[in-house]
Amino acid sequence: MEFRIRRATFEDLNSLVEIEAECFTDEAFTKNQLEYCLKSSDFVSLVALVDEKIVGFIIGSIEILGNETAGHVYTLDIMKEYRKKGFGGKLLDSFESILVEKGVRTVYLEVRVDNIPARRLYSKHGYRPFKTLKDYYEPKVDAVMLRKFLRP
Numbered sequence: 001m002e003f004r005i006r007r008a009t010f011e012d013l014n015s016l017v018e019i020e021a022e023c024f025t026d027e028a029f030t031k032n033q034l035e036y037c038l039k040s041s042d043f044v045s046l047v048a049l050v051d052e053k054i055v056g057f058i059i060g061s062i063e064i065l066g067n068e069t070a071g072h073v074y075t076l077d078i079m080k081e082y083r084k085k086g087f088g089g090k091l092l093d094s095f096e097s098i099l100v101e102k103g104v105r106t107v108y109l110e111v112r113v114d115n116i117p118a119r120r121l122y123s124k125h126g127y128r129p130f131k132t133l134k135d136y137y138e139p140k141v142d143a144v145m146l147r148k149f150l151r152p
């Protein structure tokens, strides 16, 4: 089995749409939103491949917040049958490395309070909660904002 990560391209759009639908129901990004992310230079999009098949992806942006730039993870998806093999963590590591190369020192994201697999993954990778967003996804479903300070 050969694993690698590369930048996502516009040709990957349909695969990303399928994986997003497998990973999320109500909160899935639409095809139009994913297309926008792939086309915009403000976003960093990476795909994970197993034997050249796309099995997951990460999409995040680089935002200007006052005098600083920050990375913002929008979505991290791994197909069900490829989970718990370290691929999600590898995508996150690669995304962070690109941020560091670009001089970005902070990365943040929102995650559902009840998304235990994702919260454990982010915690293991050094992300810490700093804010709760009440009713963020739907009434009574809060998000936790997590943040990590990156080392150059």
Ligand SMILES: CC(C)(COP(=O)(O)OP(=O)(O)OC[C@H]1O[C@@H](n2cnc3c(N)ncnc32)[C@H](O)[C@@H]1OP(=O)(O)O)[C@@H](O)C(=O)NCCC(=O)NCCS
Pocket: 023, 024, 075, 076, 077, 078, 079, 082, 083, 084, 085, 086, 087, 088, 089, 090, 110, 111, 112, 115, 116, 117, 118, 120, 121, 122, 124
């Ligand atoms: C969250 C997700 C990306 C994790 O991907 P993955 O490739 O399975 O994660 P990894 O194998 O890199 O796991 C890294 C760590 O995350 C935690 N973790 C992952 N899946 C877990 C699960 N089902 N239950 C508990 N902890 C889990 C563990 O701490 C794991 O480390 P360990 O294997 O040493 O115990 C994947 O479950 C997924 O795509 N979920 C649906 C989409 C989603 O919720 N994305 C996050 C949105 S913010």
